[in-house]
Amino acid sequence: MRYFIITYGCQMNKSDSERLSSFLKDNGLSVASSIKEADLILVNICSVRQKAVDRAEAKIKEIKKLKKTICLTGCLLDKDRKRFEKIVDFIFKIKDVSDLHKVIKKKKKIIPDYFKIKPDQSNFIPIMTGCNNFCTYCVVPYTRGREISRKPEEIIKEAEYLIKKGAKIIWLLGQNVNSYEHNFPELLKKVYQLPGKFWLQFISSHPKDFSEELIKAMKRCRINYLNLPVQSGDDEILKKMNRPYNIKSYKEKIKKIKKEIPGIALSTDIIVGFPGEKRKHFENTKKLFKEIGYDMAYINKYSPREGTEANLLKDTVSPKEKKKRERELTAILAETALKNNKKYLGKTIEVLVIEKNIAVTKSNKKIKINPSEIGHFKKIKVTKACSWGLSSL
Numbered sequence: 156m157r158y159f160i161i162t163y164g165c166q167m168n169k170s171d172s173e174r175l176s177s178f179l180k181d182n183g184l185s186v187a188s189s190i191k192e193a194d195l196i197l198v199n200i201c202s203v204r205q206k207a208v209d210r211a212e213a214k215i216k217e218i219k220k221l222k223k224t225i226c227l228t229g230c231l232l233d234k235d236r237k238r239f240e241k242i243v244d245f246i247f248k249i250k251d252v253s254d255l256h257k258v259i260k261k262k263k264k265i266i267p268d269y270f271k272i273k274p275d276q277s278n279f280i281p282i283m284t285g286c287n288n289f290c291t292y293c294v295v296p297y298t299r300g301r302e303i304s305r306k307p308e309e310i311i312k313e314a315e316y317l318i319k320k321g322a323k324i325i326w327l328l329g330q331n332v333n334s335y336e337h338n339f340p341e342l343l344k345k346v347y348q349l350p351g352k353f354w355l356q357f358i359s360s361h362p363k364d365f366s367e368e369l370i371k372a373m374k375r376c377r378i379n380y381l382n383l384p385v386q387s388g389d390d391e392i393l394k395k396m397n398r399p400y401n402i403k404s405y406k407e408k409i410k411k412i413k414k415e416i417p418g419i420a421l422s423t424d425i426i427v428g429f430p431g432e433k434r435k436h437f438e439n440t441k442k443l444f445k446e447i448g449y450d451m452a453y454i455n456k457y458s459p460r461e462g463t464e465a466n467l468l469k470d471t472v473s474p475k476e477k478k479k480r481e482r483e484l485t486a487i488l489a490e491t492a493l494k495n496n497k498k499y500l501g502k503t504i505e506v507l508v509i510e511k512n513i514a515v516t517k518s519n520k521k522i523k524i525n526p527s528e529i530g531h532f533k534k535i536k537v538t539k540a541c542s543w544g545l546s547s548l
């Protein structure tokens with residue numbers, strides 16, 4: 156039996172799909188190179204944006220015409236569940252992956268150990284799932300439930316195994332790693348101390364509980380990239396989003412991080428056009444962008460999601476204006492990222508080859524390289540810099 160996985164959404168979903176794939180392979184299935192060739196189609200859905208749900212539904216209807224068995228998993232609101240129940244064969248929660256046996260008709264009962272993952276150059280290890288924060292625009296606490304942290308011993312064992320098998324970057328993954336219940340800075344240090352040559356990264360953090368202890372642990376573990384989602388540069392909008400910090404405290408944290416880890420690459424997540432976001436609020440976001448000088452930003456135009464608190468607010472910003480704000484922020488980002496990337500010019504740095512002609516830096520930047528062996532670290536000299544990457548050619 157051959158399977159094909161279609162993944163929508165965030166890194167957590169991508170990580171779950173990788174694990175799902177390993178699990179299926181361990182149970183005798185093989186991966187198909189296309190939907191057409193597969194017997195079983197797994198759709199790992201994301202409900203964060205209505206658009207993603209609609210896209211998944213359209214895709215499933217298209218696959219249905221090919222008379223395939225379709226299973227659905229991922230972030231799913233109850234109201235969407237009803238809608239999908241009519242068009243797929245089976246819906247399962249990712250943590251109940253062993254239920255898939257009902258579909259793959261295996262008698263052997265398997266209790267997956269958050270199902271095993273096959274090593275790659277870059278491996279994501281979920282350290283926790285769910286979220287307790289209830290940002291007003293977000294469905295994650297409803298679809299993934301409350302925070303559940305995995306035990307440190309389990310995570311360390313998994314990291315150790317992956318490094319031994321050749322993983323070169325270990326990403327510790329959670330919706331909000333800072334609220335990991337067994338001390339996240341300690342976990343970072345323990346993973347960092349594992350033998351073997353690898354880089355350590357993590358994603359994602361909430362600014363409200365980003366501690367000094369964590370900054371120190373990052374420095375000790377030589378982490379040179381941080382995603383710290385600010386979502387808006389305006390205190391009034393942050394309040395409406397139920398993000399319990401203000402821009403002053405966010406900037407202070409960034410200042411400390413930059414002082415402790417000079418040259419750190421910073422990225423953020425932003426929502427433009429949140430209900431009630433006026434030009435004056437948006438100008439504060441632009442100001443923040445210029446002040447921080449991000450290396451990367453994931454800029455999203457607000458779209459209402461049923462089931463969230465923000466859905467009760469009037470969507471006041473027109474699609475045209477949202478697009479305009481997105482463009483304005485992207486233009487600032489292009490300038491700040493270019494300025495940061497130019498600092499690499501002429502320097503010889505260590506990179507990890509991820510594709511024949513592409514490598515990644517420890518600061519999570521892509522760099523063009525001469526054809527090289529995938530999965531190897533190498534030293535290269537940076538000769539060109541643009542906003543969205545580097546080159547050594």
Ligand code: SF4
Pocket residue numbers: 286287288289290293294295296330331361
């Ligand atoms: S912190 Fe907020 S945005 Fe992130 S997953 Fe939790 S509720 Fe959603």
